[in-house]
Amino acid sequence: MLSAAGATAALVAAAIFNGALAAGASAPDIDYSDFDEDQMRAMDDAIKDLDSNVGGHDADAALANTTVLRDGLSYAEKYFAKKPEAPLGAGFAREAQEHLATLAKSIEAKDFDAANGHVRALVKTCKSCHEAYKPPE
Ligand code: HEC
Numbered sequence: 178m179l180s181a182a183g184a185t186a187a188l189v190a191a192a193i194f195n196g197a198l199a200a201g202a203s204a205p206d207i208d209y210s211d212f213d214e215d216q217m218r219a220m221d222d223a224i225k226d227l228d229s230n231v232g233g234h235d236a237d238a239a240l241a242n243t244t245v246l247r248d249g250l251s252y253a254e255k256y257f258a259k260k261p262e263a264p265l266g267a268g269f270a271r272e273a274q275e276h277l278a279t280l281a282k283s284i285e286a287k288d289f290d291a292a293n294g295h296v297r298a299l300v301k302t303c304k305s306c307h308e309a310y311k312p313p314e
Contacts, residue, residue, distance in 0.1 A: 202262040204312045212256065220249035224300065231292045236284050239292070243281045246299075250274045253306075269306035273299055 201207075227242035250273050257266025280295035 201264045201310075204310050207260070207262055207310060207312070209312070213252065216249045216252045219245050220303075223249075224296070224303070228296055231284070231289055231296055234287070234289050236287055239284045240281060243277060243284070246277055247274070250277065257310075263310045266306060266310055269302055269309070273302040273306075276302055 223242045223245035227239055227246070230239035230242060250270050254267050254270035254274070257263055257270060260266055276295055276299040280292055280299060283289075283291040283295060
């Protein structure tokens, strides 16, 4: 016979488990055959370049990098909006675009310290989506 505390713990565990399922299929089971990885590779180059341009206080070059990221993230948002097995994907892409918008504003204001913080926040959001949905190599 389960004690009351034991039963509660079991319910909580079930709730957490269901929460995990709500995140969708696990990454290795998702079909990415129609995914444009070039967009991701372009973003990878752009964010590395952006990081060094923010460090070097080169606003024009940094703003050019943000354009590449805007295109890639908008592609990702549209792609994941049609991917019910990865229901959190579009939200991650939107969150990344919000970080990118504040990042671009701080570059325009030549506030490179703030911009640096927004680059970190953006990279974290790339990673959140990858942790949830990018299949292991
Ligand atoms: C909404 C989810 C999502 C976001 C946001 C996202 N990615 Fe990805 N990314 C993926 C998925 C899914 C894959 C794996 C695709 C596959 O295996 O075909 C991937 C793959 C990659 C790859 C590997 C590409 C290759 O050569 O196979 C790189 C590099 C990458 N992402 C960079 C980034 C960067 C940089 C950002 C942030 C600016 C970012 N991604 C944001 C979902 C995302």
